[in-house]
Amino acid sequence: MPCFLCENKDTSESENFMSGSHQYNCPNCGKYEISDSLVEDINDGPYITKIEDKGEKRVRSSEVRFKAACIAAERKLKGQDNYFLHQAERQFDKENGIHIIDFIMDFPENPLEQFNRALLNLGRLTENNPFQAIQIDENKSNILFLREKTQLSTMILFFEDNQYIKIQTDLSDVSECCYIIAVTPYGWERISELQKYYKENSNKAFLAMWFDKTTDNYRKAVKKGAELAGYQLLIVDEAHHNDFIMNKVLNMIDEAKFVISDFTCVPEEDHNPKENVKVWGGTRGGVYFEAGYAKGQGKEVIMTCNDSLPSGKRRHFDVDQINTIFWKEESGKVITSQGKVPLAEYIKERIIHSVGKGAFS
Numbered sequence: 433m434p435c436f437l438c439e440n441k442d443t444s445e446s447e448n449f450m451s452g453s454h455q456y457n458c459p460n461c462g463k464y465e466i467s468d469s470l471v472e473d474i475n476d477g478p479y480i481t482k483i484e485d486k487g488e489k490r491v492r493s494s495e496v497r498f499k500a501a502c503i504a505a506e507r508k509l510k511g512q513d514n515y516f517l518h519q520a521e522r523q524f525d526k527e528n529g530i531h532i533i534d535f536i537m538d539f540p541e542n543p544l545e546q547f548n549r550a551l552l553n554l555g556r557l558t559e560n561n562p563f564q565a566i567q568i569d570e571n572k573s574n575i576l577f578l579r580e581k582t583q584l585s586t587m588i589l590f591f592e593d594n595q596y597i598k599i600q601t602d603l604s605d606v607s608e609c610c611y612i613i614a615v616t617p618y619g620w621e622r623i624s625e626l627q628k629y630y631k632e633n634s635n636k637a638f639l640a641m642w643f644d645k646t647t648d649n650y651r652k653a654v655k656k657g658a659e660l661a662g663y664q665l666l667i668v669d670e671a672h673h674n675d676f677i678m679n680k681v682l683n684m685i686d687e688a689k690f691v692i693s694d695f696t697c698v699p700e701e702d703h704n705p706k707e708n709v710k711v712w713g714g715t716r717g718g719v720y721f722e723a724g725y726a727k728g729q730g731k732e733v734i735m736t737c738n739d740s741l742p743s744g745k746r747r748h749f750d751v752d753q754i755n756t757i758f759w760k761e762e763s764g765k766v767i768t769s770q771g772k773v774p775l776a777e778y779i780k781e782r783i784i785h786s787v788g789k790g791a792f793s
């Protein structure tokens with residue numbers, strides 16, 4: 433089966449009966465899972481809707497599919513694939529679940545943003561090998577956010593007019609555009625400026641934490657708090673940590689405006705090594721590493737910790753002196769220890785006061 437979003441035929445696909453969804457692995461879009469009911473809604477049209485407190489967001493199904501294919505292609509280049517697309521109104525069980533309307537809200541808002549992000553994507557294609565010439569053909573139209581494949585040559589020529597790229601060979605024929613291009617030193621300079629701009633104006637936040645069923649409600653509360661403050665919260669499930677995922681984590685922190693680090697831990701004796709639970713040391717080395725990495729970039733790090741003996745006591749001396757939000761759970765509600773305010777509300781206020789309101793909604 434071709435990719436549902438971009439129709440690339442070199443795609444592998446499998447059905448997940450448990451969650452009523454299909455998983456795709458596409459050369460353009462990367463890995464993603466999509467619920468069968470969303471596929472039906474997109475195919476049947478005419479609109480996909482999302483009900484929100486402020487009202488209803490409604491987008492044409494054809495538009496949803498086009499924009500989703502572009503965002504998926506960009507996320508693949510950023511190492512941010514592996515998510516579950518759905519249109520369910522309720523809070524979704526799957527941690528990597530994204531409502532399709534939220535997903536496509538990331539689409540460039542105007543032509544200039546489109547042009548800038550397309551250039552960033554061209555840079556990402558060759559960032560490990562900057563002077564490598566790359567082939568740009570109609571398969572790449574999604575990373576350039578182009579509605580019509582025929583717009584490809586216009587955009588490539590604009591990039592060349594601005595001296596951001598050099599067309600080395602034009603292999604286009606009557607029916608298809610195809611260029612071999614390389615990013616120029618001037619193009620890399622522009623890419624570096626844009627990266628800085630997008631980091632400073634990011635609507636994204638990163639959550640560094642220990643993933644466990646005991647921190648599930650905490651995670652939901654923080655996600656809600658970040659969203660109320662206008663930020664999209666990026667989370668990587670630590671269960672799949674390896675070197676590749678670590679790159680992903682660092683990319684996400686690079687892209688985030690600020691980081692929330694939770695220093696909750698458990699007593700090591702509770703854990704059985706046979707279950708491969710990597711918490712024998714009790715404290716979460718990864719959380720410290722990620723918080724330090726963010727701090728080193730001058731980003732605000734909001735620190736939280738479960739208000740229990742092992743967690744509070746085991747925090748390292750270095751972070752012990754930093755203002756930390758202690759939280760606890762009381763009858764299923766996550767609240768702050770002092771003042772007993774819902775954690776989501778408290779986090780929202782802390783974000784707005786320390787980093788300002790985000791534009792994500």
Ligand SMILES: [Zn+2]
Nearest residue numbers: 435438458461
């Ligand atoms: Zn695809």
